[in-house]
Amino acid sequence: MDYHEELLQEARKAVAERPDLRSEIIDLFNLAVSEIEGGGSEAHEYELFMSSIEEIRKEKSCG
Numbered sequence: 001m002d003y004h005e006e007l008l009q010e011a012r013k014a015v016a017e018r019p020d021l022r023s024e025i026i027d028l029f030n031l032a033v034s035e036i037e038g039g040g041s042e043a044h045e046y047e048l049f050m051s052s053i054e055e056i057r058k059e060k061s062c063g
Helices: 003-017 019-037 042-062
Strands: none
Touching: 003 019, 003 042, 019 042
């Protein structure tokens, strides 16, 4: 799995859903990529990113 590409696709989807949170989503994406480049586990960083994105989606459905 190409985690960088998956992260990018998910970030784009999240921005499309919540353009008002674009900068927060970009920050989450950049953090995940930075951690991976720093030697962090790709799978772990992907899961953390997706968890954060899921929280954003929940906020949308509740708000």
